[in-house]
Amino acid sequence: MKRCKSGKIHSFESFGTQDGPGIRYIVFLQGCLARCVYCHNPDTWALKAGFEMSAKEVFERIDKTSPYxxxxxxxxxxxxxxPLLQIPFLIELFKLCKKVSVHTCIDTSCFFNVSRDSRRPSPGGLLAPLMLGCAAHPSWPPQLKQLVDLTDLFLVDIKAIDEKLHKNITNRSINEVFSFIEFLEKNKKPYWLRYVLAPGLNDKKEHIKPLKEFLSNLKYCEKFEFLLYHILGVHKWKMLGLKYPLKNTPAATKKDLQSAQKLLI
Structure with a gap:
C-alpha cells in the first residue's frame, strides 16, 4: 500500500473569509525562512515544531466541510x-482535493529557496524580473510546476518593492518574490498580491508609487489589496521570549488605507 506523504502542521481554521474567495478551510503549515518584523504567527517559524499529519488525514478534515x-x-x-517548503505533501493533498472539485489556494511569501542560490540575476528595475525569460530559478524544487498546475489561485505577499526595505522587513531578498511572480506569469496562473501596510514603515509615497508601475505590467494578477498592519500577534512574540521590533508602531487605520489607495490611482 502506498504511504501518504506527511506534512508538518501548525493549526487549522475551518471558517476563513480573508484568504481567498468564499469561505475557506485554512491549513497553517509549520516552518518559515523569513523573519518578518510584523509577523503575527512567529510560532510557525521553527521547521521542527508542529505536528505531523498525512495528506489523507488533512484531506478528510477538509472534505467534511466541502459542501459549505x-x-x-x-x-x-x-x-x-x-507552504512551499512542503511541496511533495501539498501535491498529494491537492490531488485529493481535485478529485472532489475543491478549489485550491496557496498563501505564500515566496521564500522557499533554502540555499538562497545567487545565480539568479538581480533585477535592474521594476520590470526587469518579468523580462528575464527563465522558466524557473535553478535551485527551485523540480516538483514546483506540478504543484502550480494543481493550484487554482496563489495569494502572494509582497512586503515592499525596495530591496533594502524588503530585507529590513523580512531578512530575505525581493528578488525571490519577483522570480516567483515571473514564474506564475509564465505559467498563466491567477494570483492576488497582498501588501501589509505598516505606518511609518512602508506606507509613504516613495513606497507605494512604485507599486503602481509594477502592477500595471502584470497580466495574471487578478487583485491587489492592502492588508492593515495590526498588533494581534504581539503576545506570541512575548510568549516565545522574542523582542517585538515594531513595539512603537500603531495599528494601521482606515485613514491609512485610504491614503495608500489614493497613491495607486
Whole structure:
C-alpha cells in the first residue's frame, strides 16, 4: 500500500473569509525562512515544531466541510509559515482535493529557496524580473510546476518593492518574490498580491508609487489589496521570549488605507 506523504502542521481554521474567495478551510503549515518584523504567527517559524499529519488525514478534515465551502464559492487555502517548503505533501493533498472539485489556494511569501542560490540575476528595475525569460530559478524544487498546475489561485505577499526595505522587513531578498511572480506569469496562473501596510514603515509615497508601475505590467494578477498592519500577534512574540521590533508602531487605520489607495490611482 502506498504511504501518504506527511506534512508538518501548525493549526487549522475551518471558517476563513480573508484568504481567498468564499469561505475557506485554512491549513497553517509549520516552518518559515523569513523573519518578518510584523509577523503575527512567529510560532510557525521553527521547521521542527508542529505536528505531523498525512495528506489523507488533512484531506478528510477538509472534505467534511466541502459542501459549505463549495456553496460559498470557497475552498481550501494553505498558509503558514511558508507552504512551499512542503511541496511533495501539498501535491498529494491537492490531488485529493481535485478529485472532489475543491478549489485550491496557496498563501505564500515566496521564500522557499533554502540555499538562497545567487545565480539568479538581480533585477535592474521594476520590470526587469518579468523580462528575464527563465522558466524557473535553478535551485527551485523540480516538483514546483506540478504543484502550480494543481493550484487554482496563489495569494502572494509582497512586503515592499525596495530591496533594502524588503530585507529590513523580512531578512530575505525581493528578488525571490519577483522570480516567483515571473514564474506564475509564465505559467498563466491567477494570483492576488497582498501588501501589509505598516505606518511609518512602508506606507509613504516613495513606497507605494512604485507599486503602481509594477502592477500595471502584470497580466495574471487578478487583485491587489492592502492588508492593515495590526498588533494581534504581539503576545506570541512575548510568549516565545522574542523582542517585538515594531513595539512603537500603531495599528494601521482606515485613514491609512485610504491614503495608500489614493497613491495607486
Amino acid at each position: 465551502l463549495k456553496v460559498s464559492g470557497g475552498g481550501v487555502t494553505i498558509s503558514g509559515g511558508e
